[in-house]
Amino acid sequence: MSRRLHIEVFRYNPLDPNSEPHMQSFYVNEYDSMTLFIALNIIRDEQDPTLQFDFCCRAGICGSCGMVINGRPGLACHTQTRDLPDHIVLHPLPVFKLIGDLSVDTGTWFRDAGARIEAWVHNDHEQFDPKAEEVRMENDLANEIFELDRCIECGCCVSACGTARMREDFLGATSIARVARFYLDPRDERNEENYYQVIGNDQGVFGCMGLLGCEDVCPKHIPLQDQLGIMRRMLAIHSVKGILPKRVLEKLQHKGCCHESH
Amino acid sequence: MDASTLTLHVRKNGAGVGRLDVMQMLSGVLLIVFLWAHLMLVSSVLISPKLMNAIAWFFETTYMAQVGGPLIGLLIFAHFLLAARKMPWRAQETNAFVKHSVMMHHKDTWLWLAQVGTALLILVMAATHMWVVLTDLPITAAKSAARIQSGTWLPFYLILLPLAEIHVGIGFYRIGVKYGYITKANRKWYQRLENYMMGGFITIGLLTLIRFLFLTV
Numbered sequence: 246m247s248r249r250l251h252i253e254v255f256r257y258n259p260l261d262p263n264s265e266p267h268m269q270s271f272y273v274n275e276y277d278s279m280t281l282f283i284a285l286n287i288i289r290d291e292q293d294p295t296l297q298f299d300f301c302c303r304a305g306i307c308g309s310c311g312m313v314i315n316g317r318p319g320l321a322c323h324t325q326t327r328d329l330p331d332h333i334v335l336h337p338l339p340v341f342k343l344i345g346d347l348s349v350d351t352g353t354w355f356r357d358a359g360a361r362i363e364a365w366v367h368n369d370h371e372q373f374d375p376k377a378e379e380v381r382m383e384n385d386l387a388n389e390i391f392e393l394d395r396c397i398e399c400g401c402c403v404s405a406c407g408t409a410r411m412r413e414d415f416l417g418a419t420s421i422a423r424v425a426r427f428y429l430d431p432r433d434e435r436n437e438e439n440y441y442q443v444i445g446n447d448q449g450v451f452g453c454m455g456l457l458g459c460e461d462v463c464p465k466h467i468p469l470q471d472q473l474g475i476m477r478r479m480l481a482i483h484s485v486k487g488i489l490p491k492r493v494l495e496k497l498q499h500k501g502c503c504h505e506s507h
Numbered sequence: 508m509d510a511s512t513l514t515l516h517v518r519k520n521g522a523g524v525g526r527l528d529v530m531q532m533l534s535g536v537l538l539i540v541f542l543w544a545h546l547m548l549v550s551s552v553l554i555s556p557k558l559m560n561a562i563a564w565f566f567e568t569t570y571m572a573q574v575g576g577p578l579i580g581l582l583i584f585a586h587f588l589l590a591a592r593k594m595p596w597r598a599q600e601t602n603a604f605v606k607h608s609v610m611m612h613h614k615d616t617w618l619w620l621a622q623v624g625t626a627l628l629i630l631v632m633a634a635t636h637m638w639v640v641l642t643d644l645p646i647t648a649a650k651s652a653a654r655i656q657s658g659t660w661l662p663f664y665l666i667l668l669p670l671a672e673i674h675v676g677i678g679f680y681r682i683g684v685k686y687g688y689i690t691k692a693n694r695k696w697y698q699r700l701e702n703y704m705m706g707g708f709i710t711i712g713l714l715t716l717i718r719f720l721f722l723t724v
Contacts, residue, residue, distance in 0.1 A: 316610045339607070407616050410607045411600040441525065447592070451528040454593055455684035457615040460691065474687020477528075481686070484525025
């Protein structure tokens with residue numbers, strides 16, 4: 246027997262001075278393998294064409310349909326309604342600018358974060374030769390980099406972060422994992438001091454309070470907290486170089502999981 | 508600092524924040540070790556009040572109590588100052604964090620609020636505890652028992668004990684998480700360890716308090 250889902254959606258249009266933030270209830274008949282994304286489309290097609298929410302790929306790749314589902318940030322297209330109770334409450338992702346209803350602008354935030362962490366390969370090469378053969382790297386290393394490159398910038402980890410919600414300038418797990426990706430990449434020639442300058446502060450690794458929200462909601466299951474830990478340890482050790490004995494620091498650096506700088 | 512950086516218009520590269528973070532972590536680790544050792548030493552009264560007296564005598568004749576006690580007080584204060592950099596002092600921050608915790612119903616997020624709350628209470632209560640003990644040296648089992656049996660000291664310690672153990676237990680776990688020693692792979696195991704350790708230390712502390720309560724003065 247299929248369920249009748251009660252979907253409660255946050256409604257507000259910040260551009261309309263007459264719009265009042267409120268919750269609106271919709272009812273949808275559930276069917277097998279229904280995702281939240283499908284349910285929202287049914288609502289928009291059949292009940293209220295003014296409902297705003299973002300989607301693009303339907304397959305957890307574009308990162309557009311991030312929203313707060315019963316309190317937890319997640320992707321609508323990745324969420325099967327059978328995994329949820331009859332009553333589903335939907336809010337827009339916090340932290341990001343609200344466009345309307347469930348739609349937020351993650352692009353501006355990520356653009357700013359990318360610029361702040363300088364998310365591009367840095368080197369001192371005089372010029373780039375587009376005809377030259379690509380530099381080879383070990384398969385294991387390529388896989389390690391790819392593991393972090395799987396981030397789809399949906400913003401769920403940022404919305405699930407207590408620090409990011411308290412402090413607007415916090416870079417969030419996604420940005421730190423992005424820096425970790427460049428730290429792994431041999432084509433990026435930045436040294437520890439260079440990385441320290443971009444994330445060695447309270448807006449970066451040292452602002453993280455280890456709340457683990459990022460890792461627990463990431464729809465791509467990227468080990469975000471592990472990356473934060475690795476980068477924080479690397480930069481904390483960098484900050485006390487010359488104070489603590491080298492041998493102790495080396496031992497701390499290599500205990501447990503770690504990236505080696507290539 | 509020099510004259511050219513006084514304006515803060517030009518950022519000077521420095522290791523500052525990283526060092527503050529390391530100091531916060533190190534002071535936390537020292538206090539965790541201290542608190543566990545402290546509890547084990549006091550709980551020696553469970554074996555025999557004479558043993559506890561002997562341990563107290565050792566720490567006083569070597570001046571470790573007289574010098575170490577105030578130093579621990581300073582360490583607690585320094586740790587508070589370092590960790591308080593992250594506390595939600597502005598009403599707007601508290602509001603955002605509480606709403607976030609309610610929204611997420613996520614244990615690790617709530618644990619941080621527990622850590623903030625316990626920190627503020629411990630700061631006051633630990634100071635009171637240290638003042639009472641260190642201004643009335645030497646420490647003996649009989650004097651400790653007399654204190655527990657008089658006035659409002661029993662409820663005071665019944666509150667301070669779990670507060671301190673919870674704060675230290677969460678702190679131990681969170682340091683591991685923040686520095687990448689507790690990872691996705693072993694997190695569940697460490698969570699269980701943290702719970703057992705907190706439960707174990709609170710039990711030992713409660714037994715010690717009960718022993719003091721029934722010790723003939």
